[in-house]
Amino acid sequence: MPVTDSPAIYFDGHTAGRREVLVDAGADLHGLRIKSVEGKTIAVWRFENIRLAKDSGSRDKPVLFRIVDGAEERLVLQDVEILDVLRPLCPQLMRTDVDVGTYSRIAKWGVAAVAALGLMIFVIIPMLANTLAGFISPAREAAIGRGVINQIEWLLNEGSDDDWTCTDPAGQAALNAMMARLMQDRKADYDLDVRVVDHSMVNAFAVPGGHMVFMHGLIDQAETPEEVAAVLAHELGHVVARDPIRMTLRAAGTAGLLSLAIGDATGGTIIAVAADQALTSSFSREAEAQADRFAHQMLIDASVPPSALSLMFDRLRDEHGDVEGIAEHFASHPALGDRIAAAVDATPKDFVSKPILSDQEWADLRGICDDN
Amino acid sequence: MSDLTPETIQGRYNGEGKPLFWLALKTTALTILTLGIYRFWAKTRIRRYIWSATAPGGDTFEYTGTGVEKLIGFLIAIVVLAVYLGITQVFLMFFGFSLMDMATGPDATAAETLAGALVTYITLLALTPLIFFARYRARRYMLSRTRWRGLRFAMDKAAFQYAWRGVLYFLFTVISLGLLWPLMTFNLEKFKTDRTWYGDAKFEQGGKWTMLYPAMKHLFIGVAIAVVGSGIGIAADVPVVFGVSFFVGYIWGAIGFVHYRTQSFAIMARHKTLDGEIAFKAAPQTSEVVIKYILGGLLVGLVFAVLFAPVVFATSYAFSSNDMELLIGAQIFIILGYLLSLILSGAVAIAFISQPILRHFVETSTALNPAHFDTIRQRIGDDMADAEGFADALDIGGAF
Known part of the structure; x- marks a missing residue:
């Protein structure tokens, strides 16, 4: 059914003036004819060029435009039923027109974005972090480390005001003796400080500036001083490699880069957090493996069998289970099974070991927190 | 009608x-x-x-x-932001660590803890100018994609100038405990309005910043109730007075905030002109x-x-x-x-x-x-390849 003299509002695309017009459309015409109220033709839009503005918030006033170079007119139909006539006549009424070359632009910038993120995260930021770490003086790094320990204490000690560092002098002396025996004539960049804190968690960690912290739970769990020595050797590996300060700088750079790419207020946040976790742990797993290798050598030099490390890991595995498969990529440490095997492999046959502590010293170390 | x-x-x-x-x-x-x-x-x-x-x-x-141009703009922004943020965050962290040197003397431990916490936040510094930059570009993009009666809107290129002004006024506002907020609201809106076009006609923001103070009335009242009331409550050791006045002041202040946003918009709209002819x-x-x-x-x-x-x-x-x-x-x-x-x-x-x-x-x-x-x-179009990619990547923007 053709349309004649249907009212519409016409904007010519050159000025902001509005003009009342009449519209004709029908199968015998090749396009939509726009006329002045006096009946003079203003324009004819070919049907295949006509598009309807989508997702309209004023449903009774559909807006038409045409895809022709340089044409910026708008036609607002006053009678919404005309759309039913136009639909069969205008095969591309609802088409979304995409400029030529759009897809190759998406591909080009997509590759550029991935490359920029990859280059920053895997090359430039680690390089920058390593270089800048070299400019941080040992004294400053020690101060940074004290700040970190205080923050951790505040977090883990549940805000309690009691000093959580264990201070028994004999215990501390035993710990220092153990470290001296491991270090032998090796040099570190800063004064080493190892302490035990009164916390039941089975854990130990190194923070910037040569500070190492043992949670008392770990010493409780260990059956021999060699197991503690093995963990200490591992932490010394981190300290000698300056891992903590490099990791801190690196994390500062990469933090947020991934959430930038994926994050939005919806489900993307979950993915971003998981991806960030996977990424930082892949860095630290590399460092962990290196610290393990350092510890094996250090233990051999000190006549302690590296397999002591595996005994400690065995205990950890019994207590916490192991990470394997997909989960392994999200864990900050390599799978315990691999580390146990590596520690056992590192122990030479016919290894002659010497006790790292005397029985008295070991008793002192176990009792280091008794005064707390 | x-x-x-x-x-x-x-x-x-x-x-x-x-x-x-x-x-x-x-x-x-x-x-x-x-x-x-x-x-x-x-x-x-x-x-x-x-x-x-x-x-x-x-x-x-x-x-x-279009969605396609927003996606491309977002990818472009990722390239720029990855480089900018990656490098500035590492350097800011490094310089933040220098603050540690200031922690000396008997209170060294407490100061170190504080400095350590500050370092965590210092990396946010790199984001502040970026947020203003992204906001301006997002508005420019939005206007360039808006038509009325077939004619385009537009905004001039000035995101960098806007970014440093934004940071400056933001600092003024924070340092003055919010007293200079109208200065920020007015000058930033004027900066944007004076660069906004409808076709070949230019918008202009008239008036001055002090005219926004009446809109802050209820915000002031809310804060006064909270501060004075809870002060009296503490001094007289009556917890009920403290609790009630804090609660009333908080609600009053929250509504005062909405009042300020609504009325400062209205006051400034009433002082805008288009082409010197349309008010x-x-x-x-x-x-x-x-x-x-x-x-x-x-x-x-x-x-x-x-x-x-x-x-x-x-x-x-x-x-x-x-x-x-x-x-x-x-x-x-x-x-x-x-x-x-x-x-x-x-x-x-x-x-x-x-x-x-x-x-x-x-x-x-x-x-x-x-x-x-x-x-x-009519005016010619503003291409803007990065669309509002910066705002998208940083996840800032209004309700729509």
Whole structure:
């Protein structure tokens, strides 16, 4: 059914003036004819060029435009039923027109974005972090480390005001003796400080500036001083490699880069957090493996069998289970099974070991927190 | 209509709750299913609806932005931001560590802890100018994709100048404890308005910043009640006085905040001109805005509660049963419930909070001397390859 003299509002695309017009459309015409109220033709839009503005918030006033170079007119139909006539006549009424070359632009910038993120995260930021770490003086790094320990204490000690560092002098002396025996004539960049804190968690960690912290739970769990020595050797590996300060700088750079790419207020946040976790742990797993290798050598030099490390890991595995498969990529440490095997492999046959502590010293170390 | 006298054109809003709710629901669901990629199209479609529902004098706005250009703009922004943020964050952290040297003397430990905490936040510094930069570019993009009566809007290129001004006024506001907030509001809005075009006609922001102080009245009253009242409560050791005055001051201040946002917008709108010939009136009511927030907020809360009640029930049952399989099932249930309520409450918020408030602002706005529009002519388009990619990547932006 053709349309004649249907009212519409016409904007010519050159000025902001509005003009009342009449519209004709029908199968015998090749396009939509726009006329002045006096009946003079203003324009004819070919049907295949006509598009309807989508997702309209004023449903009774559909807006038409045409895809022709340089044409910026708008036609607002006053009678919404005309759309039913136009639909069969205008095969591309609802088409979304995409400029030529759009897809190759998406591909080009997509590759550029991935490359920029990859280059920053895997090359430039680690390089920058390593270089800048070299400019941080040992004294400053020690101060940074004290700040970190205080923050951790505040977090883990549940805000309690009691000093959580264990201070028994004999215990501390035993710990220092153990470290001296491991270090032998090796040099570190800063004064080493190892302490035990009164916390039941089975854990130990190194923070910037040569500070190492043992949670008392770990010493409780260990059956021999060699197991503690093995963990200490591992932490010394981190300290000698300056891992903590490099990791801190690196994390500062990469933090947020991934959430930038994926994050939005919806489900993307979950993915971003998981991806960030996977990424930082892949860095630290590399460092962990290196610290393990350092510890094996250090233990051999000190006549302690590296397999002591595996005994400690065995205990950890019994207590916490192991990470394997997909989960392994999200864990900050390599799978315990691999580390146990590596520690056992590192122990030479016919290894002659010497006790790292005397029985008295070991008793002192176990009792280091008794005064707390 | 009686308000359509030839001397003015009145703002009109044709949008409805239901169609916008379904559009928002559909596009948010698609966004989640495509792991966020559809969000550029979702935003485009919501804007198309809102723009085309807004009709000063019966002629609708038109939004011509596309999802594709937003995606490309986002990728461009990622390239720039990865390099900028990666490098500045490492350096800021490094310089933050230098602060550690200042911690000496008997209180060294406490100072070190404080400095350590500060270092964590110092990396945020790199973001502040970027946020203003992104906001300006997002507005420029939005205007360049907006038409009314077939003519384009536009904003001049000035994002860098805007960014340093933004940081400066932001610092003034923080240092003056908010007293200089009107200076920031007015000067930043004037900066943007004076660079805004409709066709070949330029907007201009008149008035001066001190005219915004009356709009801060209720904010001041709220703070005064909270500070003085709780001060008296503490001094006289009457906890009830402390609690009540703090609560009343807090609510009063929150409404005062909405009042400031609403009325500072209106005052500045009344001092805007287009081409020196067309003036504007704006008379939004703070009470209307507050009521719409509360009613819409209740609706969102209701949707959330109805959806989450079965989730909470099922989860607590699973936890009490201590059955491993049930627990895993419960976790999946929680995630699904969370996503579903996220989609639903977002759609409800757009359709039943943001839209009614926008309707109120539009319907209380008027343009004077509309005959002058006939003399305004078209301008050429502003390409802007990065679209609003910076704002998208940094996840900043308004309701729409």
